[in-house]
Amino acid sequence: MDASRTRVPRLLGPLAALACSLLLLAGCSGDGSAPGSRSEREGDTAQAAAPRAANDLQADYERVINDVLPSVVQIQAGDSLGSGVVYDDKGHVVTNAHVVGDTKSFRVTTARNEDTLAAELVSSYPEQDLAVIKLDKVPGGMRAARFGDSSKVGVGQIVLAMGSPLGLSSSVTQGIVSATGRTVTEGSSGGGTGATIGNMVQTSAAINPGNSGGALVNLDSQVIGIPTLAATDPGMSDSAAPGIGFAIPVSMVRTVADQIIEDGRVTDSGRAALGVTARTVVDDGYRPAGVAVVEVSAGGAADETGLRPGDVIVRLGDTDITTITSLAEALASMQPGDRAKVTYTRDGDERTAEVTLGEQ
Numbered sequence: 013m014d015a016s017r018t019r020v021p022r023l024l025g026p027l028a029a030l031a032c033s034l035l036l037l038a039g040c041s042g043d044g045s046a047p048g049s050r051s052e053r054e055g056d057t058a059q060a061a062a063p064r065a066a067n068d069l070q071a072d073y074e075r076v077i078n079d080v081l082p083s084v085v086q087i088q089a090g091d092s093l094g095s096g097v098v099y100d101d102k103g104h105v106v107t108n109a110h111v112v113g114d115t116k117s118f119r120v121t122t123a124r125n126e127d128t129l130a131a132e133l134v135s136s137y138p139e140q141d142l143a144v145i146k147l148d149k150v151p152g153g154m155r156a157a158r159f160g161d162s163s164k165v166g167v168g169q170i171v172l173a174m175g176s177p178l179g180l181s182s183s184v185t186q187g188i189v190s191a192t193g194r195t196v197t198e199g200s201s202g203g204g205t206g207a208t209i210g211n212m213v214q215t216s217a218a219i220n221p222g223n224s225g226g227a228l229v230n231l232d233s234q235v236i237g238i239p240t241l242a243a244t245d246p247g248m249s250d251s252a253a254p255g256i257g258f259a260i261p262v263s264m265v266r267t268v269a270d271q272i273i274e275d276g277r278v279t280d281s282g283r284a285a286l287g288v289t290a291r292t293v294v295d296d297g298y299r300p301a302g303v304a305v306v307e308v309s310a311g312g313a314a315d316e317t318g319l320r321p322g323d324v325i326v327r328l329g330d331t332d333i334t335t336i337t338s339l340a341e342a343l344a345s346m347q348p349g350d351r352a353k354v355t356y357t358r359d360g361d362e363r364t365a366e367v368t369l370g371e372q
Contacts, residue, residue, distance in 0.1 A: 079233035083157035089115040095175030095226030103147035107225030160234030162263035175226025187217030210344035219257030287312020327355035
């Protein structure tokens with residue numbers, strides 16, 4: 013299964029609306045004890061407790077949906093649709109860079125207002141697949157989302173994904189946090205940015221085209237991520253793999269959005285860089301075998317280490333490097349200033365050097 017090739021992007025199609033209801037069922041079976049026995053009376057108690065637990069969970073879902081949906085919007089960029097999350101009370105909305113694409117002006121609709129709102133691009137940061145747009149005016153009933161703490165996101169937590177999948181505005185799906193700390197590379201075709209994103213949250217909540225840029229929220233009504241990617245299954249002609257989606261963690265969302273709002277662009281990426289332009293090379297069997305350095309940035313990490321054009325990088329730290337993607341994923345798991353061993357070949361000889369990573 014390849015979790016690194018497909019994003020869940022904008023949706024081509026008309027606006028639509030979705031009415032969604034939740035049905036929770038609970039039941040149990042008896043143990044065959046005689047009527048009036050202690051076992052039967054205890055069974056009655058268990059049968060009564062199960063619906064109460066289900067009702068409690070349903071009430072939690074309904075509360076979270078009522079809390080968060082006013083903060084989730086549908087974004088129309090040309091003929092394409094995506095989702096966004098209201099970031100503050102000034103009309104800033106955070107979304108995916110692949111949702112906005114090359115568009116500068118947008119039409120936005122909210123869960124509780126059918127009127128179309130105008131918005132303009134503030135800035136896009138494709139390297140992390142995030143962007144911020146700003147509404148011309150803030151309508152009544154809209155409120156900024158509450159953002160959670162990435163360090164408190166754990167496997168097994170119940171989450172809801174909110175957005176406009178397939179153009180169905182204000183849709184909600186449920187699942188759990190399946191894993192954290194995933195590094196995923198987005199496809200570059202069909203409007204994708206090709207970004208390699210680290211520390212992503214994996215979720216079983218369904219993420220479909222149009223969900224991108226929406227909200228992944230916990231049962232405390234806090235946004236913990238921005239749904240962005242769905243895994244693909246090569247065995248199924250690269251169709252979406254059910255129950256495997258990825259969201260950009262809220263820590264990165266806040267870092268990027270705050271810089272865009274304050275400075276109009278990202279000034280501190282927090283992403284490690286080697287300082288090279290490179291390409292994938294193959295061996296005699298046409299299998300990916302490393303990354304050849306094409307150009308070295310003056311004063312960058314590779315330059316300081318002594319790498320030069322023609323060198324072929326085959327390992328960084330503990331990660332074997334066979335392709336540009338594997339190099340990007342290795343760097344995404346590191347921080348600027350980290351020291352790592354780089355292994356490379358020059359004129360057929362293998363060499364190693366210590367590198368202090370720079371910032372992208």
